[in-house]
Structures are given as C-alpha cells and as structure tokens.
Amino acid sequence: MMLELRGVHAHYGPIHALRGVDMAVQVGEVVTLIGANGAGKSTLMMSLFGLPRASAGHIIFDGEDITGLPAHAIARRGIALVPEGRRIYPRMTVLENLQMGAALADPLNFEVDLQRMCALFPILGERRHQRGGTLSGGEQQMLAIARALMARPKLLLLDEPSLGLAPLYIRKIFQTLRELNRDHGMTILLVEQNAHHALRVAHRAYVLQHGSIVLAGTGRELLASAEVRAAYLEGGQVR
Amino acid sequence: MALALQQLINGLTLGAVYGLIAIGYTMVYGIIGMINFAHGDIYMVSAFIAVTGFTLLAALGVSSVPLALLVVLVVSVLFTSVYGWAVERTAYRPLRGSTRLAPLISAIGMSIFLQNMVQLTQGARVKPIAPVLIGGFDLLTIDDFTVHLAYSQVLIILVTVALMLAFTFVINRTSFGRQQRACEQDRTMTALLGIDVDRTISFTFMLGAMLAAVAGVLVTVYYGVVDFYIGFVVGIKAFTAAVFGGIGSLPGAMLGAILNGLIEAFWVAYLPPEYKDVATFAILILVLMFRPSGLLGRPEVEKV
Ligand SMILES: Nc1ncnc2c1ncn2[C@@H]1O[C@H](COP(=O)(O)OP(=O)(O)O)[C@@H](O)[C@H]1O
Ligand SMILES: [Mg+2]
Numbered sequence: 001m002m003l004e005l006r007g008v009h010a011h012y013g014p015i016h017a018l019r020g021v022d023m024a025v026q027v028g029e030v031v032t033l034i035g036a037n038g039a040g041k042s043t044l045m046m047s048l049f050g051l052p053r054a055s056a057g058h059i060i061f062d063g064e065d066i067t068g069l070p071a072h073a074i075a076r077r078g079i080a081l082v083p084e085g086r087r088i089y090p091r092m093t094v095l096e097n098l099q100m101g102a103a104l105a106d107p108l109n110f111e112v113d114l115q116r117m118c119a120l121f122p123i124l125g126e127r128r129h130q131r132g133g134t135l136s137g138g139e140q141q142m143l144a145i146a147r148a149l150m151a152r153p154k155l156l157l158l159d160e161p162s163l164g165l166a167p168l169y170i171r172k173i174f175q176t177l178r179e180l181n182r183d184h185g186m187t188i189l190l191v192e193q194n195a196h197h198a199l200r201v202a203h204r205a206y207v208l209q210h211g212s213i214v215l216a217g218t219g220r221e222l223l224a225s226a227e228v229r230a231a232y233l234e235g236g237q238v239r
Numbered sequence: 240m241a242l243a244l245q246q247l248i249n250g251l252t253l254g255a256v257y258g259l260i261a262i263g264y265t266m267v268y269g270i271i272g273m274i275n276f277a278h279g280d281i282y283m284v285s286a287f288i289a290v291t292g293f294t295l296l297a298a299l300g301v302s303s304v305p306l307a308l309l310v311v312l313v314v315s316v317l318f319t320s321v322y323g324w325a326v327e328r329t330a331y332r333p334l335r336g337s338t339r340l341a342p343l344i345s346a347i348g349m350s351i352f353l354q355n356m357v358q359l360t361q362g363a364r365v366k367p368i369a370p371v372l373i374g375g376f377d378l379l380t381i382d383d384f385t386v387h388l389a390y391s392q393v394l395i396i397l398v399t400v401a402l403m404l405a406f407t408f409v410i411n412r413t414s415f416g417r418q419q420r421a422c423e424q425d426r427t428m429t430a431l432l433g434i435d436v437d438r439t440i441s442f443t444f445m446l447g448a449m450l451a452a453v454a455g456v457l458v459t460v461y462y463g464v465v466d467f468y469i470g471f472v473v474g475i476k477a478f479t480a481a482v483f484g485g486i487g488s489l490p491g492a493m494l495g496a497i498l499n500g501l502i503e504a505f506w507v508a509y510l511p512p513e514y515k516d517v518a519t520f521a522i523l524i525l526v527l528m529f530r531p532s533g534l535l536g537r538p539e540v541e542k543v
Contacts, residue, residue: 092424
C-alpha cells in the first residue's frame with residue numbers, strides 16, 4: 001500500500017472541509033479523485049502534507065503514520081505535489097525552478113534528471129533561462145510537473161493539472177501521466193473536476209462530495225455510472 | 240568643489256554603513272513580510288561588543304591593528320548572529336500566522352528590551368574607545384581645503400563592497416540563496432518541496448544580523464564612540480534606505496542606502512545641518528508619492 005487515509009477530518013476554522021475520508025492508493029496505481037468545485041479535493045491533497053493538519057483520523061504513507069509531521073518532512077518521504085494553480089516560482093528561471101524541485105534529491109542525479117525532463121517536455125529545455133512567470137499556462141503546468149518529478153517521488157499528486165489549459169496541452173499532460181505510470185511504474189493520485197480524461201487514465205477512482213467519499217470504483221465503472229455522467233461529464237464539461 | 244568631493248567620500252562611507260544594515264531589513268521583509276524593528280538594535284549590540292573587544296585587546300597588549308580588527312569582527316559576527324537567531328525564535332516565530340500587527344509590536348518590544356539591556360549592563364553614557372585606525376590620505380588641496388580620505392573610510396568602503404559582492408553571490412548562485420528566494424515567492428510551495436522553511440527564515444535573520452554586526456564594528460572604528468541609542472537612529476535611517484530603494488529588493492536597499500548617505504552628507508555641508516534628518520524623510524516621502532514601491536521595488540500587482 002502506498003497511501004491510505006483512515007477517517008480523515010480537516011477544518012478551516014469553523015469550516016468542516018473533510019468529513020471522515022477513507023481511501024487508498026496501491027503501489028503502481030493511477031487513482032483519480034473527482035468532485036465539484038468546493039468538494040474538498042484540494043484540501044484533501046494539502047492535508048496529506050498537514051496543511052491543514054487532519055483534525056481526526058490517520059494518514060499512512062508507505063507503511064508509516066505521517067499524520068502530524070511537518071510538511072517538509074512529509075515531502076522528504078517521497079510525496080511530490082503539482083498543486084492547484086501550478087505555483088511555479090515566477091521570478092526564477094525554468095532551470096532554477098527545476099533545481100528547487102531537486103533540492104532534496106541526490107545532486108549526482110541532477111544532470112540525468114534534467115535531461116529526462118527536457119526530453120519529456122522539450123519546451124522546458126528551450127526556455128531553461130527564461131523566468132517562470134513568462135511561460136504560458138500550459139508551459140507552466142509542464143514545469144510544475146517536471147519540478148515535482150525532479151524529486152524522484154514515490155507518489156505523484158496532481159491537483160487539477162488540466163484546469164484552464166488548451167486541449168492540446170491537456171492531451172499532452174494526460175499522455176505524459178499515462179506514460180509515467182506505464183513505463184516507469186509511477187504511482188499517481190490525480191484530482192480533477194473535468195472527469196472525462198481523468199477517469200480514462202485511472203485504474204480506480206473516488207467521488208468526493210461535501211468532504212465525504214460518496215462513490216468508489218474502477219475508472220471504467222465510474223465512467224459508466226449514471227450519477228457520475230450526470231454530475232461530472234455532461235453539461236458542457238466533456239472535452 | 241573640494242568640499243563636494245569631501246562630502247562625496249563621507250556620504251559614500253555613511254551610505255555603506257546604512258547599506259549593510261538595510262539588507263537585514265529588506266531580506267526579513269522579503270521572506271516574512273514584517274519590519275524587524277529590533278534590527279537596528281542588533282547593530283547597536285554589535286557596536287558594544289566591538290568596544291568591549293577593542294578595549295580588551297588593547298589591555299592584553301595586542302598592537303596589530305589587522306589582528307584586532309579580525310578578532311573583533313569574528314567575535315561580533317558570531318555573537319550577533321546568535322542574537323538575530325534568538326530574536327526571531329523567541330519574539331517572532333511564535334506569532335507567525337497570527338495578525339500582521341502582532342509581530343510588529345513584538346519587534347518594537349524586542350527593540351526596547353535590547354536597548355534597556357545594554358543600558359543597564361553598559362551604562363547610559365557615551366562609551367569612547369582609543370582610536371583603532373588613525374590617519375589617512377590627503378587627496379588634494381583647493382583653496383586651503385584639503386580633501387581627506389581616512390583609512391577607516393577606505394576600510395568601510397572596501398569591506399562593504401566585498402560583502403555586497405559575496406552576499407549577492409550567495410543569494411543568486413547558491414542553493415541556500417535559491418531556497419531563500421523560493422521562500423520569498425511562495426513559502427507553502429517551498430515547504431511542499433521538502434525545504435524546512437523555518438530554518439531558512441532563521442538563516443535569513445542570522446545573515447542580516449551578521450551584516451549589521453559588521454556595520455557595528457566598522458562604525459565603532461570610524462567614530463570611536465557608541466551609546467545604547469545608536470541602534471534606533473541608524474536603524475531608522477537604514478530602514479528608510481530600504482523603503483527608498485524598494486523594500487524587499489536587495490539592489491534597492493544598496494542603492495537607497497548610498498543615496499541616503501549622500502543626501503545626508505551634502506545637506507550637512509550646504510544647508511542647515513539640524514534639518515538633515517527632516518530632509519532624508521522628506522525626500523523619502525516624495526519618492527514614495529511618485530513611486531509607491533520605491534526606486535527598484537516591484538509593483539505589488541505582479542502575481543501569477
Ligand atoms: N484556506 C481556506 N480557508 C478557509 N476555507 C477554505 C480554504 N480553502 C478551502 N476552503 C473551503 O473548504 C472547502 C473545500 O475547498 P477545496 O478543498 O478548495 O475544494 P475543491 O478543491 O474541491 O474545489 C470549500 O468550502 C472552501 O470554501
Ligand atoms: Mg481545488
């Protein structure tokens with residue numbers, strides 16, 4: 001088991017954002033979490049790092065209870081997040097952004113990993129001395145993914161990586177995720193509001209609603225589910 | 240003409256001292272968005288360590304000026320960086336995540352605490368030391384006015400330039416500097432990349448304190464007197480310099496400090512000297528009216 005949440009609750013002051021979430025991610029799996037805006041998806045991702053700290057329940061990563069550890073200590077155990085809104089460093093160059101991603105990795109791997117990222121996303125190699133803030137949204141998303149991969153994580157988390165991107169970039173990103181999983185065995189937990197692509201790459205999926213898991217199944221099962229279709233796939237959201 | 244040249248030298252010297260202190264203000268502001276009002280007092284503490292150190296070394300019969308300077312600098316930088324660390328640890332970190340005003344008040348409290356501590360232990364009177372570095376160069380004489388460049392001024396300017404270069408290198412080229420800049424841009428993201436943000440903030444305080452410590456030692460050599468109140472006056476001037484140049488910007492702090500030093504020196508030479516501080520602040524206000532983010536500061540709007 002790579003990651004397990006047992007009855008996790010989280011609060012922002014009086015707001016009860018997670019209400020007893022149980023879920024699991026197996027080694028080598030792609031798991032997708034879908035849910036409407038405000039369902040608590042981002043909160044769930046961030047609470048893995050203790051931001052906000054789980055007010056009840058336990059988070060087990062790679063056999064260790066990481067609930068209550070500081071964020072940087074959790075990252076060091078091998079979890080990397082591509083956060084909502086990308087959060088690349090706008091006033092650092094592409095190269096420096098990647099160096100930040102590799103801050104904890106073995107420096108001996110840096111050149112190899114950098115070449116790997118430039119092969120995966122050639123645009124990053126071309127723009128390596130350009131400031132992050134000058135990249136387009138899709139390029140920034142690639143940079144955020146590459147930055148996360150530079151840490152050689154055991155578990156890769158992505159929070160709405162397709163949000164606001166052109167279809168071309170969306171395809172590229174989902175194709176990359178699929179390859180990372182298939183060819184490199186990367187374990188991935190993916191959060192999406194646009195469920196179509198996300199459910200197709202997923203081995204398993206969960207639906208989050210008002211801070212609780214209301215549905216779970218294989219990606220294919222959820223794609224076929226009437227409830228999911230009505231709530232997350234139709235109404236102009238299919239791409 | 241000769242007077243102008245003299246004041247250029249004096250102004251640059253003053254500006255160098257302000258610059259060393261201004262960096263501490265601007266870096267701390269950059270990383271946690273607060274004004275560390277106790278920073279000027281860190282400089283004052285260093286000046287007192289320098290007085291004690293020079294007096295002690297003289298009593299021990301150390302006559303080599305470079306040796307005495309080196310020993311005092313090292314001791315003062317070590318002590319003062321511990322002070323910088325302790326101030327952040329005790330007065331600011333517990334308040335992180337509370338209101339913006341709380342750490343500000345805590346900083347003012349810390350400033351008063353440091354002043355009173357030094358006043359109580361060292362006495363309220365001005366403390367002089369035997370001159371450490373005497374003499375200088377007479378550069379040129381025009382109409383009976385001789386332009387003088389003291390050795391202590393050469394020392395201040397050289398040390399400051401060297402430190403600024405080293406410091407710029409650390410911030411722009413080393414992994415610590417990169418992490419420091421990363422924390423400035425997005426602290427949460429930086430923690431998610433596995434960086435211990437609290438430790439980076441501690442280092443930032445220590446680094447700022449070290450530079451202020453050097454300023455404290457240099458000023459003691461230059462003026463030969465210190466009192467427990469210098470931290471406030473010089474601190475405010477250096478803080479003004481940081482705002483002038485654009486708070487949060489390192490080149491801005493250096494530029495603002497040099498301009499502040501020059502304005503002060505030229506005002507004293509040609510205009511009523513008792514208004515020199517009024518002039519400094521008036522010019523600051525003027526600059527901020529037209530450029531609210533300071534000379535080299537970033538406008539607040541940039542956010543991705
Ligand atoms: N920093 C915050 N402070 C207070 N409330 C928040 C914060 N972030 C999210 N929330 C609230 O928590 C709930 C879940 O939000 P979020 O996890 O961002 O949802 P999602 O990512 O699924 O759109 C929402 O009601 C939101 O308003
Ligand atoms: Mg979200």
